[in-house]
Amino acid sequence: MCGIFGTLNLAVSNRASEIFSGLYHRGPNAKGLSIEDNVELFHTRLSIQDLNVTGRQPMHHHGLTIVFNGEIYNHMELRKEYGLYAESNSDTKTLLMLFELMGMKMLDKLDGMFAFALYDQFRNELFLARDRAGKKPLYIYSEGNGTAFSSELNILNQIFRPEIDYSSLSGYLYLGYHYRKATPYKTVMELENGHYLKINTKTGKQFQIKWFDMSSCYQHNNRLSYEESIDELDRKLKLSVNRRIDSSDLEIGSFLSGGIDSGIITAMAALHKPSLKTFTVRIDGSYDESPLALQVAQKYDTQHTVVDISFSDLKNNIEQILINYGEPYCDSSAIPSYYVAKAAKKYVNVVLNGDGADELFAGYRRYVPFKYFDFFNSGKLSKISAKILSGVLPTAHEKKSSYNYIYRLLKFASYSDILKTYSAATSDIMVGYEDQFLIDPDLDDINDDLRRINQLNLSPLNKLLLMDFQTILFSGLLSKMDIATMAHSLEGRSPFLSKELLEFAPGLADHYKINGLNTKYILRDLSRKYLPGDLIGQPKRGFEIPLKNWVENQLKDIINDYLLSGDAFYPSIIRKNFVLDLIAKRINISEEKRAKILFDVFALEVWYKNISRSNLSGVHLEASLMQV
Structure with a gap:
């Protein structure tokens, strides 16, 4: 894993020490700078693959120069498929050879997480790209015909001091996150997942291309029987886990809670790699899942560590935890994520996690009612009835209570616009307090996307899953885990977000995901093959914050x-x-x-x-x- 920074027509090499310092936690093992024509490329390296000097960056190949942050788990398979050879086993070298062979069409072939900048000297083109889910960050600053990019938003602010965007910050306060490409700055955007930017280095003209569209995956029904689907899920998940283990030249571990997501990942990983190191969090004052996690650790004979977190020093650390994000960030689960990553780094440099399972297989409790009722188009009479009932009933106070669940159902069924319905069903921060804003929140992009998704020929459940992939996963969960782990120079790998599973899971029938009141039905069923029975029926908890x-x-x-x-x-x-x-x-x-x-x-x-x-x-x- 690495940190990258670069500019086009904005010379900043005289501030290289500041830039390298800001990227250091992402790559403490080596640093490099390349200046070619009007393009400057900076790189810091956390050595995971090809640990010798042949893997250092910026890397050059036949007029191409790249700085790359991420891992391509199937790159050696692609070398074999296309007859590519190099002395280096670096996945970065594979990218350069693939680009030389097929250009940016190579992105469709990659199974991995990545953000990279690739400069083609002969064609005068600079490419900036991100992976399907948006695991690795990339922020882009624009000034006239100049462009800068960075893994870290903090560095762009430090170097260029872009103007604050008050409407965007108002949108953050309303939603609880910056939606997709939005940032706190007028001249900085986050490159969206599944997109790349092509820039003419002579004119500065930019073209943004969507190379991966998750909505098309949801519109494809794989038409497999349940038995065929569960076998295919088993095969694809094993392949994903094995690739993420085999592509590390360093020792690898796994986060292990008492749930099925991390449990099945850990089980498959331990079968592929004996003596796997596993890590469980035990939070003072919260539900203790460590006994359930211990059952998995004992079943697969892992080297297990329980991390006790008391948060006694939280007051001293909270500012730095939040500052790491480079933008306002209020998901409180970032706090235990920071602490467990800090503890895991003492033992390993790479950890597996269960991120993405809930958004792909419908793991959250809110998905259940959307399996049976279209809250996005519930009709005028239903909305009026729900509004009256939710207005008469007293405010709910307990997050986990059945009453609060019914109360929230009535609330998000009562709203007349789709954004309020969606926000009430998810983050539920400022819904109902719109009149408290002095500056109107910039919500145009999320409104447009929600309306577009609502027009697709999809079930209400799949609409919500697709919306969550665009928002909760991309704008929240993935950035949270990337920042939390990279703050400690720890690489997190997510087998559920593989190329194969992102293309497969959306096409599963609704009743394979939600069956009765059971969430993640097919994944729970598969987990019976690998996990102790006590874990199978456990409700979704995540970090109890x-x-x-x-x-x-x-x-x-x-x-x-x-x-x-x-x-x-x-x-x-x-x-x-x-x-x-x-x-x-x-x-x-x-x-x-x-x-x-x-x-x-x-x-x-x-x-x-x-x-x-x-x-x-x-x-x-x-x-x-x-x-x-």
């Missing part, structure tokens, strides 16, 4: 320090009295939602204070350089 407790205890003082500050930033976007009333508990709202909103605003403040400090130090640095 005591956010209400944190907001009231460990983080109360620091949140109040930020939100009650006289120079707080958020009152430029949202009404200050609304936040003050939340702090003082003067609003009739569930404790869970109150904590989510306060943490949402707190994350915005931490981000803004950090970039303000960064920009101020940059001004002082430039002034001192001018005096010299």
Whole structure:
């Protein structure tokens, strides 16, 4: 795994030390810089494959230069298929040879996670690309005919100081995340998953191409019987796990919770690689899944470690955890993810995880009602009835209660526009408080995408799954795990997000995913072959996050320090009295939602204070350089 940065028509090589410093955690083993014509390419390396010098970057081949972040798990298979040979076993070298052979059509062949920049000197073209799911980040800054890109948003701010986009930040506060290409800056976008950018290096003209479209996978019914489907799932998942183990020249481990996603990954990995190292989190004050995880570890004789997290030092670490994201980020599960990655790094450099299983196979509880009812098009009478009922019923307070579940169903059935319905069913942060915004949230892109998906000839369940792939997975979960692991120079690999499974799972019949009230039905069925019976019926838990407790205890003082500050930033976007009333508990709202909103605003403040400090130090640095 690596960190990449580069520019076209924006010379910044005189600031190389700053850039390498900002990328260091992504690649502490080596660094490199290539300057060719008007293109500068920077790279820092975390050595996983081809550990010798032949794997170093930027890498050159017949007029092509590349900086690459990621792993291509099937690259040796592709070499064999197309008769390619090189002394180096580097997957980066394979990419260069494939590009020479077929250009960007090579992307369709790749099973892996990646973000790369490839400069073709002869054709005067620069290509920037991301993988199907968007596992590895890539941010792009534009200025006139100049372009810069980076694995890290923080570096782009540090070098170029782009103008803040208040409407985008308002959108973040509403949704709880920046949607797809949106960032906090007007001149910076995140390159979307399954896309690449082609730039003419002479004119600076850009062309964006979508090379992978998840919606087309959902429109393809694989028409397999249930028995054929479960056998095919077994084969494809084994292939994915084995590839992700075999493509590492270093020791590999696996995150192991008490659920079936990480459990089946661990089981398949342990069968392929004996003495696998496994890691389980035990969080003080939360449901303890470690006994269930231990059953899997003992069954497959793994080298098992239980990581106890008390969060006693959370107040001291929370700012740095959030600053790592380079933008406001309020998914509180980023906190335990950070701690478990830190612990795992002591033992391994690469870990497997179960990311993507819930979004592909319908693992969340909210998917069940969408299997049986189209909440996106529920009709005027249904919406009126639901609105009346949800208005009469008292506010729900307990996240896990059956009453709260029914209450939320009524709420998202009552909304007249699709964005409110979707937001209420997912993040559910600012729905119902739209009148508290001083700046209208920029929600055009997500509204357009939701309407487009709603027009597709898909079942309500598959519409929601596709929406979640676009939003919850891409804009939330994957960036969370990438930042949490790379903060400790740890590489995370996700077998459920392989090329084969992304193309296969969407075409499964709805009742293979949701059967009765059972989520992830086909995956649970397959897991009977590999896991102890106690795990099979366990509900989806993920990290049990005591956010209400944190907001009231460990983080109360620091949140109040930020939100009650006289120079707080958020009152430029949202009404200050609304936040003050939340702090003082003067609003009739569930404790869970109150904590989510306060943490949402707190994350915005931490981000803004950090970039303000960064920009101020940059001004002082430039002034001192001018005096010299």
